[in-house]
Amino acid sequence: MxxxxxxxxxxxxxxxxxxxxxxxxxxxxxxxxxxxxxxxxxxxxxxxxxxxxxxxxxxxxxxxxxxxxxxxxxxxxxxxxxxSDDGLNGRFNIGIIQTASVRILPRFLADVARTAPGADFRFSSGLSETLGAMVHSGQLDAAIITRAAPDLRGLTYDVIATEPMFIATPLHHADSSLNDLARSLPFIHFTPASGIGKLISRALDHFPAEPQGIVILDSVEASVESVKYGLGYTILPLPDLERYGEGQLHIRRHGDRPMSRDIALITRATAANDTWRGHLLGRLRAAI
Amino acid sequence: MxxxxxxxxxxxxxxxxxxxxxxxxxxxxxxxxxxxxxxxxxxxxxxxxxxxxxxxxxxxxxxxxxxxxxxxxxxxxxxxxxxSDDGLNGRFNIGIIQTASVRILPRFLADVARTAPGADFRFSSGLSETLGAMVHSGQLDAAIITRAAPDLRGLTYDVIATEPMFIATPLHHADSSLNDLARSLPFIHFTPASGIGKLISRALDHFPAEPQGIVILDSVEASVESVKYGLGYTILPLPDLERYGEGQLHIRRHGDRPMSRDIALITRATAANDTWRGHLLGRLRAAI
DNA sequence: TGCATAAGTTAAGAATTTCTGATTTTTATA
DNA sequence: TATAAAAATCAGAAATTCTTAACTTATGCA
Missing domain, CATH: 1.10.10.10 (Winged helix-like DNA-binding domain superfamily/Winged helix DNA-binding domain)
Incomplete structure (x- = not known):
């Protein structure tokens, strides 16, 4: 017919x-x-x-x-x-790392529901490596990850935000040097399997002294809580420390140029994605 | 596309x-x-x-x-x-004469709503001649009319019901002969412009005596009411007399083979109409 | 890394479909 | 009844779409 x-x-x-x-x-x-x-x-x-x-x-x-x-x-x-295709039209499958989702998603979704009625976002969370592979294979249209990701061949990498990594100690250790800390408290290490965990491992290498003990946790919130309760010290992105620390821990920088982690959007580097990548990036940056 | x-x-x-x-x-x-x-x-x-x-x-x-x-x-x-075309599918434009509509339509529509959900009937009423022309020109798919209609060339004509025409007089004239009636009461003549009116004119010619006066009305119900009140006598289809007379008038037949009028369905005589004409006729006959 | 294989694309010709213009048939109107 | 208008039919032309074959590109495995 x-x-x-x-x-x-x-x-x-x-x-x-x-x-x-x-x-x-x-x-x-x-x-x-x-x-x-x-x-x-x-x-x-x-x-x-x-x-x-x-x-x-x-x-x-x-x-x-x-x-x-x-x-x-x-x-x-x-x-x-x-x-009426303004670039953000259709069902977008997007991966996102846990930490980013907490801070970015609510504002992003609220913004986008208002300004891009033709778009329908489906988020799923995972580790940077996994998400990178899924973007590469086409299972995801894009992913919000942290650097130290896998090979970026064939992918675009656009930074959404840069977050400095700060050291957090219990309040009563505010005056302890890194050496003192290493001797008296265990280091709380966010899981090295994650992108941010890898950054932390690198930071640790530059510390003057190796911590006496290392506790590995896979939750940012749990790590911060542990520091609050005086169970150890850690290094994490500043926004996370501020969000969960609520003033109940002492924050210091390490060195003149503190280490930082990037939160970035990766997409396949193809012409098709050029139509919407910019739009998506703009909204994500606004949602930080 | x-x-x-x-x-x-x-x-x-x-x-x-x-x-x-x-x-x-x-x-x-x-x-x-x-x-x-x-x-x-x-x-x-x-x-x-x-x-x-x-x-x-x-x-x-x-x-x-x-x-x-x-x-x-x-x-x-x-x-x-x-x-799923069972013959009665689509929007049917159907003409119907006033008298028939009162008795047929409610039952017909109720039946059809149940048994032919794919059909959508639009009725409009008019005189037999007008409706005949409209069926002929294709403005109507079918019409329910009374005989004495215009030329039926190119049309099918299927009788739905045959109704005998009876004479109705006021109750206190039950024993009067037609001659007596003609002298004492005016004849109430349903408008000769209609199909049934033409039949009445013909019947009148066969009466033994010409009525002294003739009153022309264009409503069956009004005619019957007039007889009830003793204002005259008339001749009309039996079902109408029974419906409106409610036993308050005297009904008699005239001659051995009383005159009758047909209520019939006319449609254009085309192959296309063959698919539904039979279905429609069946339901109409059941609705009498 | 490099080759082999599978999956899509490109290109040229064949087949089907759809369209046009001329002609015939049918219906409506004077 | 004649005439004009409208639609159907027919044959050939034009435009699509499809198929086969050659080519290109991605992916998986040694």
Whole structure:
């Protein structure tokens, strides 16, 4: 069945004449006549009563024309969808690391629900490495990760935010040097399996003394809580320390140029993604 | 835009592979590939990211595929409509004479609403002649009229019911002969412009004596009421006399074979109408 | 890394479909 | 009844779409 035939049928139903319909549709009468005939054989239905000169729609024909209008309406919506494509249109599958999701997602989703009604975001969380692989294989359209990710070949890497890494100690260790800390408290190490964990391992190498003990946790919030309760000291991105620490721990920088971690958006580096990557980045940066 | 392209798009979205989709749709891979390319240029949209081997749908592409599913669903409804055509399907424009509408319509519509959900009847009332012309010209699909209609050339004429015409007099004239009546009471004549009115005129010619006075009314109900109140005598179809008379008038037949009027369905005598004429007739006869 | 294989794309020709113009048939109107 | 208008039919032309074959590109495995 041809969509064109449906358009023709609807026009005929409107003007009640083959010849006038043909005129309006810029086609010849025989073409129109044959379209209707093939439509009738396709549907195995008598749409017209041809015993009268402008052929009359049969009752069934009228109903078919009504339904044809509905088909065309849905088809119009389809073209509108593409015409109104502002870049953020469709279902986006996006991966995001745990830490980022807590801070970014709520504001991002609120913003986007307002300004990009054509977009539908599905988030799933995971570790930077996993997400990187999924973007690479096309399972995800994009991912919000932290650096130290896998190979970025074929991917774009756009920084959303840079967060300095600060050392956090219990309040009563505010004046202890790093050496003192290393001797008296265990170091709380966010899991080295994560992107940020790798940064922490590197930071640890530059400490003047190796901590006497190391506790590995896989939750930022749990790490901060542990420091609050005086169970150890740690190094984490400043925003996380501020968010969970709530003033109940002492924060210091290490060295002149503190280590920092990037939160970045990765996407496949293809032309198709160029249409929306910029839009997405803008909203993500605004949501930090 | 081709409906076929939408079908293949939906299939691709389902199986996530061009080659598998082509296989399932019984077409060659190049054909499928080109369909998608022309669809993309038609819509001026990038539906696929072709940098990966099974090309991935872009976010916009996913949305377009969703909408394509809707287009196809409406198209399916269209074919179903025709497949399930039991003869009474579509919008029927039907004319009906006033007298018949009162008695037939309610039961007919109730029956049809139950047994023919695909049909949608629009009734308009008028005189037999007018309705006959409208059926002839195709403005109406059918009409319920009374005989004595115009020329029936090109029309089918199927009797729905035959109603005998009886003479009605006030109760206190139950024993008066027609001659007595003609002398003492005016004759109440339903408008000769109508089909039934013409029959009445003919009946009047066969009366033994010409009534002294004639009152013309254009309402059956008003005629019967007038007789009830002793204002005259009349001749009308028996069912009407019983309906409005409610035992408050005297009814007699005239001659051995009383005159009768037919209520009939007329339609254009075309093949297209053969599919539903029988169905319609059956329900009308049941609704009497 | 590099080759082999699978998956898509491109290109040219064939087949189908659709359209046009001329002609015939049918219906409506004077 | 004649005439004009409208639609159907037919044959050939034009435009699509499809298929086969050659080519390119991604992916997986040694």
């Amino acid at each position: 041809q969509i064109r035939s449906l358009e023709t049928l609807v026009r005929i139903a409107q003007v009640q004449s083959f010849s006038r319909a043909a005129e309006l549709l810029n086609m010849t009468l025989p073409a129109l006549s044959m379209q209707m005939k093939t439509l009738e054989t396709d549907l195995r239905a008598a749409l017209f009563d041809r015993s009268t000169r402008p052929p009359q729609l049969t009752p069934l024909g009228r109903r078919v024309a009504d339904q044809a209008r509905r088909v065309l309406a849905e088809q119009d919506r389809l073209t509108e969808l593409c015409a | 081709q409906i076929r392209s939408l079908e293949t798009l939906v299939r691709i979205a389902q199986v996530q592979s061009f080659s598998r989709a082509a296989e399932l749709l019984n077409m060659t891979l190049p054909a499928l590939s080109m369909q998608m390319k022309t669809l993309e240029t038609d819509l001026r949209a990038a539906l696929f990211d072709r940098s990966t081997r099974p090309p991935q749908l872009t976010p916009l592409g996913r949305r377009v595929a969703d909408q394509a599913r809707r287009v196809l669903a409406e198209q399916d409804r269209l074919t179903e409509l025709c497949a």
